[in-house]
Amino acid sequence: MRQLAHRFVLTENCNATCKHCFNAGERDGAVMDADMFLEFVRKNSDLLGDTRALLMGGEPTMHPRIIEMMLEAAKYYRVADLFTNGTRLHKIAKHPEVIREHFKDKIIYTINGYVFDEAKYLEYKDYTKKISLHFVITTWGHEEIAKKILRCIELGPEAVSIVLSVDTMVDIFDEEMMKDYRKIWLDTLKKIIPSLNGSPISWSTDHRVPYCFFTQEMIDELNLLGLEHFHFEVSACTCASSGLIDTAWDLWYCNQTRIKLGSLIKENNELMRLPEIVNKYITPGHKIKTNCIKNLREKCKNCNALDTCRVGCYYNTLVRHCSN
Numbered sequence: 001m002r003q004l005a006h007r008f009v010l011t012e013n014c015n016a017t018c019k020h021c022f023n024a025g026e027r028d029g030a031v032m033d034a035d036m037f038l039e040f041v042r043k044n045s046d047l048l049g050d051t052r053a054l055l056m057g058g059e060p061t062m063h064p065r066i067i068e069m070m071l072e073a074a075k076y077y078r079v080a081d082l083f084t085n086g087t088r089l090h091k092i093a094k095h096p097e098v099i100r101e102h103f104k105d106k107i108i109y110t111i112n113g114y115v116f117d118e119a120k121y122l123e124y125k126d127y128t129k130k131i132s133l134h135f136v137i138t139t140w141g142h143e144e145i146a147k148k149i150l151r152c153i154e155l156g157p158e159a160v161s162i163v164l165s166v167d168t169m170v171d172i173f174d175e176e177m178m179k180d181y182r183k184i185w186l187d188t189l190k191k192i193i194p195s196l197n198g199s200p201i202s203w204s205t206d207h208r209v210p211y212c213f214f215t216q217e218m219i220d221e222l223n224l225l226g227l228e229h230f231h232f233e234v235s236a237c238t239c240a241s242s243g244l245i246d247t248a249w250d251l252w253y254c255n256q257t258r259i260k261l262g263s264l265i266k267e268n269n270e271l272m273r274l275p276e277i278v279n280k281y282i283t284p285g286h287k288i289k290t291n292c293i294k295n296l297r298e299k300c301k302n303c304n305a306l307d308t309c310r311v312g313c314y315y316n317t318l319v320r321h322c323s324n
Contacts, residue, residue, distance in 0.1 A: 086116035
C-alpha cells in the first residue's frame with residue numbers, strides 16, 4: 001500500500017450509468033469527509049513522495065471540495081491521478097489553481113473512454129500534461145469501443161495514452177464464455193493495433209489477464225501485429241499492494257472485490273498513520289493481508305504459474321469462487 005498507490009473513493013455519487021461498471025451497486029450517496037482526507041495527507045506527508053494517489057468514485061469530480069483535495073494530494077504525493085468519466089473535466093482541468101505549472105506537472109487524468117466525448121481532447125490539451133484514456137473491451141459493446149479508440153487515435157495529441165481493460169464481468173471459469181471473449185479481445189486488438197503502431201500514443205492493458213486466457217494461436221496472431229509502443233501486463237493485479245480507502249475510511253482489498261479488511265479510524269477517533277496501517281494490514285512482502293485464492297478450482301491450484309498469475313483480477317474469480 002505504501003509503495004505503489006493509495007486509492008481513495010471520494011464519493012459514491014456518479015452522473016453516468018455505464019453498463020460495465022462493477023461499482024454500480026454502490027451508489028448510496030456517500031461522500032468522504034474532506035477535512036479527514038486533508039488530515040490524512042498532512043499527517044503522512046513525509047511518507048508520500050514516492051507514492052501515487054488515485055482519486056476515484058463514483059465520479060470524484062462530484063465531490064464538493066474536489067479541487068482542494070486534488071491540490072493537497074498533488075502537494076505531497078508523487079502524482080495525483082483523477083479517475084474520472086471526463087464529463088465534468090472542464091470544471092477541473094481549467095481551474096486557475098490546477099493549471100499552475102507546479103500542479104499541472106503532478107496531476108494526471110485517467111478518463112473512462114466509454115463516456116468521454118473524444119472530440120473534447122482538444123479542449124484540455126493546453127491545460128493538462130497527461131491524459132490516459134481507459135477503455136473496457138466489453139462483450140456487448142466492443143465494436144463501438146474499437147471505433148471510438150480509432151477516432152481518438154486520429155486526434156492523436158501526444159499527451160494521451162490508452163489503456164485497454166478486460167471485461168471484469170466475464171467469468172474466466174466459464175469455458176464457453178471465455179472462448180467467445182478471446183475472439184472479441186483478439187478481434188478488437190486486430191482493428192486498433194495497426195493505427196496505434198503508426199502513432200506516438202503509448203498503450204497498455206489493465207486488469208491483468210491470467211496466463212490461461214491466452215491460447216498459443218492468440219499469441220501467434222498477436223506477434224504478427226507488431227505491438228509497438230505497447231506494455232502488456234499479464235499476471236496478478238496490484239490491488240494487493242494498494243488497497244482501497246472508502247468514504248467511511250474503511251480499508252478494502254480493492255474496488256472490485258469489496259473484501260473489507262477494517263477501519264483506519266482508531267478507537268479515539270483519530271486516523272491511523274501509514275506505519276500503523278502497514279503494521280496492522282500489510283504483510284512483510286508489502287501485500288494486503290487477505291487470501292483471495294484459497295478456494296480456487298483444482299486446475300488453478302496445481303498450475304505452475306500460480307505464484308505469478310494469481311488468476312488475474314476478476315470480480316468473479318475473487319468473489320464468486322473464493323471466500324475471505
